[in-house]
Amino acid sequence: MDNMYDVAIIGAGISGLFIAYELAQKKLRVLVVDKKSEPGFGVSKAHAAIIHVVQLPFKSLKSRLAREGNKMYDEICRRLGVKLVRLRTLVVARNPLHLLLLPFMYWYLKRNIGSEFPVSLVLSRKKLKKIEPGLSRRVLGGIVIGGYGIVNPFDLMYALYEFSIQNGVDFRFNTEVTGIRVEEDYVEIITSSGVYRSHYLINAAGLYADDIARMVGDSIKIELGKGVLIVFEKTPLRNIVAPAYLIPSPKTKGGAAMLTTEGRGIWGPNLTPIKSKENVSVEERDVKSILGKFSPLIDGDLGVPLKAFAGVRPIPEGNDFVIRFSSNSKRVIHVAGIESPGFTAAPAIAKRVLALLSDAGLNLVKKEEIFERIPPRRLREIEVSEAYLGRLGKVVCICNMVSEAEVREAIRRGSRTLQGVMFRTGAGMGLCQGSMCVAEILRIMSGELKVSLEDLTLRGGGSWIVKKRE
Ligand SMILES: Cc1cc2nc3c(=O)[nH]c(=O)nc-3n(C[C@H](O)[C@H](O)[C@H](O)COP(=O)(O)OP(=O)(O)OC[C@H]3O[C@@H](n4cnc5c(N)ncnc54)[C@H](O)[C@@H]3O)c2cc1C
Numbered sequence: 001m002d003n004m005y006d007v008a009i010i011g012a013g014i015s016g017l018f019i020a021y022e023l024a025q026k027k028l029r030v031l032v033v034d035k036k037s038e039p040g041f042g043v044s045k046a047h048a049a050i051i052h053v054v055q056l057p058f059k060s061l062k063s064r065l066a067r068e069g070n071k072m073y074d075e076i077c078r079r080l081g082v083k084l085v086r087l088r089t090l091v092v093a094r095n096p097l098h099l100l101l102l103p104f105m106y107w108y109l110k111r112n113i114g115s116e117f118p119v120s121l122v123l124s125r126k127k128l129k130k131i132e133p134g135l136s137r138r139v140l141g142g143i144v145i146g147g148y149g150i151v152n153p154f155d156l157m158y159a160l161y162e163f164s165i166q167n168g169v170d171f172r173f174n175t176e177v178t179g180i181r182v183e184e185d186y187v188e189i190i191t192s193s194g195v196y197r198s199h200y201l202i203n204a205a206g207l208y209a210d211d212i213a214r215m216v217g218d219s220i221k222i223e224l225g226k227g228v229l230i231v232f233e234k235t236p237l238r239n240i241v242a243p244a245y246l247i248p249s250p251k252t253k254g255g256a257a258m259l260t261t262e263g264r265g266i267w268g269p270n271l272t273p274i275k276s277k278e279n280v281s282v283e284e285r286d287v288k289s290i291l292g293k294f295s296p297l298i299d300g301d302l303g304v305p306l307k308a309f310a311g312v313r314p315i316p317e318g319n320d321f322v323i324r325f326s327s328n329s330k331r332v333i334h335v336a337g338i339e340s341p342g343f344t345a346a347p348a349i350a351k352r353v354l355a356l357l358s359d360a361g362l363n364l365v366k367k368e369e370i371f372e373r374i375p376p377r378r379l380r381e382i383e384v385s386e387a388y389l390g391r392l393g394k395v396v397c398i399c400n401m402v403s404e405a406e407v408r409e410a411i412r413r414g415s416r417t418l419q420g421v422m423f424r425t426g427a428g429m430g431l432c433q434g435s436m437c438v439a440e441i442l443r444i445m446s447g448e449l450k451v452s453l454e455d456l457t458l459r460g461g462g463s464w465i466v467k468k469r470e
Contacts, residue, residue: 005031005170006362008189008198010177010212012036013044014153014343015335016204017160018350024167027365031198032169033191035176037460038420040157042206044343045423046280046311048229048258048266050240051149052341053089055253058112062321065345065352067116072347073149080159081375083261085150089240090132092142092297098244099123099140105244106143118146134236136299148240152261153343154423159373162413166371173416174460177205180215182329200357201332207277207314209322209336217328220336221317224277225252227269227340228286230308233431235265236300243297253340257294262400262426265302267294269311280310306433313339321345323352330360376413379403380426396444397437399430407441411448419459421445442466 007023009016012034023030036042051070055063077084093099106121113119122128123141131144165171172193179190180201187201203212213220235257242256252271260266268290287308316322316337326332333356335349342349358364380401393405402425410424421427421441428434428441442465446453453466 003194003196004186005029005196005198007031007200007202007357008033008187008196009202009204010034010189011042011202011204011206011209011335012039012161012171012173013042013204013206013338014040014157014160014346015206015338015349016202017157017164018346019202019204019335019353020164020169021160022350022354024164024169025367025370027367028362030164030169031172031196032164033172033175033177033189033196035174035192037173037417037457038415039161039171039173040154040423041419041459043311043314043338044153044157044206046229046309047153047227047340047343048269049151049153049260049343050256050258050341051084051151052253052344053113053117053145053147054109055341060320061323062339062341062345065321065348066341067113068348068351069345070147070149071116073151073344076347077151077156080156080163080373082151082155082159085261087148087150087239087259088131089145089148089242089256090128090135090142091145091242091244092128092135092139093244094136094138094140094296096140102141102143102244109143109145113145116147118144120144132237132239132241134238134298134300135241136297138296142244150259150261158413158424159375163371163373165414166373167367177212177215180212180332182216182326182331187329187331199331200360200362202335202353203332204335204338206338207312209314209334209338213326213334213336216326216332218326218334220322220334222337223315223317224274224279225313225315225339226272226274226279226310227252227255227313228272228282228290228308228310229266229268230287230290231260231306232265232267233303233306234263235259235302236298237265241294241297243293255290255293257298264306267291271313274312277312280312282308282310286310304431306431315339321349323349323356325356325360333357333360376406376409376424378426379406396440397425397427397430397434399432399436400426400428402427402437404440404444407444408448411445416449417457417459417463418442418445418465438465
């Protein structure tokens with residue numbers, strides 16, 4: 001049967017993509033379905049992209065998988081041609097009470113993760129400033145934890161997507177799963193664009209993993225926690241800076257002043273309990289509380305604030321990842337409640353899912369031939385003289401130095417929406433936030449995709465951008 005797969009994955013977020021990447025290397029027929037128009041348009045679209053080290057409690061599954069996933073990142077990023085920057089996190093004290101607590105925190109961290117990641121206590125402001133010149137003079141001391149990382153999350157997700165496609169995985173976007181029937185030998189997946197069958201099904205549906213679980217008769221409870229992040233034009237920081245807390249929260253690490261691989265500052269996130277999965281509003285109080293929390297820790301030029309955005313965490317009951325078989329059948333595996341640090345943990349989550357598949361009886365045989373991904377060339381990453389040879393065409397986005405050829409290449413590699421092109425290339429994400437290049441990008445998209453401007457959308461669905469004059 002043509003619609004029969006070995007493994008079907010619901011969700012092309014970071015969890016589903018890493019699972020697809022692993023399965024693409026095995027002799028299997030694999031399908032990924034997602035109701036959005038492009039990969040990574042769910043929870044994985046709006047987060048901080050920090051490869052974390054410290055996640056409390058250390059014995060939790062999310063903490064263990066984050067440490068395991070963290071260590072896998074160098075090898076994966078090298079293989080896929082994705083930039084990974086390794087840096088440190090400084091947990092700093094600004095008042096004497098917090099300073100007094102630092103030795104205890106240090107001892108606790110050293111004891112729990114000291115054998116895996118470097119941890120040091122620095123009780124001198126001068127020494128700390130040497131490690132991180134962007135720190136405010138009000139900081140008295142801190143704990144320095146090595147092994148953190150930053151990646152461009154879209155580079156990584158598109159790389160995983162392209163690698164999976166090149167190695168035979170089928171993707172169906174704009175395809176919403178509306179029902180599931182679990183039979184003895186296979187699972188039937190009813191979607192908005194047809195019915196698929198698969199021997200095994202992975203529920204990696206992010207915020208909607210509870211709905212998918214319900215379709216197979218399981219109950220998984222998810223709470224929603226909105227987090228706002230503010231992006232600045234630049235940052236004086238080379239490392240992540242977080243304030244020391246007296247009592248850690250089980251639901252959030254508390255946020256930090258961070259940076260992106262493009263050298264921008266990114267501060268947050270906070271945590272607000274919400275009721276709607278689609279609530280990504282940013283309130284004035286969010287911005288004020290984030291600025292109030294991190295401004296006293298930093299000293300230096302941040303340029304102008306570029307934007308504030310929100311993401312929603314699927315916080316599971318018990319505050320830990322749910323990665324297990326359905327209670328009704330070993331043919332279905334839930335990957336639910338993948339809140340922070342899910343991005344960090346994703347490579348290890350995928351390995352765990354493969355172990356469960358093997359336990360359920362799936363034969364995981366390595367392919368003899370794997371096609372490696374060739375990363376796209378970027379104007380801003382090559383010598384100017386080479387660019388002048390004209391190989392990369394004219395510049396479309398002046399702020400981020402993105403060429404017309406890069407936009408065309410992004411579309412050829414799968415971008416179908418304006419945000420897809422922006423996230424893939426970085427066009428429209430600089431100082432002017434797209435006001436100078438969006439029209440030109442749309443014109444190129446219309447030509448490449450052979451659709452009218454009115455049919456192009458920001459992020460799929462009904463998010464049209466251009467309206468014909470009546
Ligand atoms: C504000 C914030 C900051 C964060 N910062 C960090 C960080 O710095 N480091 C870190 O490690 N983690 C961080 N995280 C956590 C991380 O973003 C998530 O753990 C991760 O993105 C979850 O990915 P996922 O693939 O499980 O879910 P998703 O990305 O949501 O993917 C699920 C996919 O399933 C699809 N889907 C849902 N229902 C259906 C259906 N019925 N049919 C078809 N498709 C469906 C959705 O469209 C979606 O694309 C942060 C999260 C937030 C909100």
